[in-house]
Amino acid sequence: MTESQGAWYTGCLNCFSDISGCCxxxxxxxxxxxxxxxxxDKGSSSCFGIGALYLLLNFTRCGWILHFIYRHKMREQYNLKGSNCGDFCMSCFCEHCAICQEYRELQNRGFDMSIGWDENVSRRTPGVAMAPKVEGGMKR
Incomplete structure (x- = not known):
């Protein structure tokens, strides 16, 4: 762990700060x-696809492996305190609490978790608007 790593917004057991995400x-x-x-993944994977893969892996009791990979990736991406050993232990022994913590972390960083990556990006980019839909094509 380096000195420049930042703290998580909430601890692993702070479920009462976001009951809906915890549920x-x-x-x-x-x-x-x-x-x-x-x-x-910044939209490169779909919520449904990766969620289905996680569910499938949980049937074989291996979902924690995928969770470990993403917890590590998220920690590195946001420069959060922790270690590979800590990520491993959280994924193996406290997976649901870790998922709650990660969910809260992204919410506290301004993401609306219910709308996905693309919609979050479009809401964060000021001055970018979609072109209006033109019925019947362009005319001279």
Whole structure:
């Protein structure tokens, strides 16, 4: 761990600060994980696709491996305190609490977790507007 690493916004057991995210991570972790992965991957993976893969891996008791990869990736991307050993332990022994923490972290960084990467980016980019749809094509 380097001195320049920043702290997580909330601890691993601060579920009361976001009850809805905690409930989602507890009762439907594949959806919460899919949302996290889509944001961490900056839209290169779909929430549904990565969530389904996570669910499939959980049937074989190997979902923690995918979670470990994404927790590490998120920690590196946002320069958060921690270590590979800590990521491993969180993924193996406290996976649902870790998913809750990651979900809250991205919310605290300004992401609306329910709308996905593309919509978050379009809302964050000031002055960028979609061109109006022209019915019937262009005319002279």
């Amino acid at each position: 989602l991570a507890t009762w439907c972790p594949c959806a919460a994980f899919g949302r996290i992965a889509e944001i961490v």
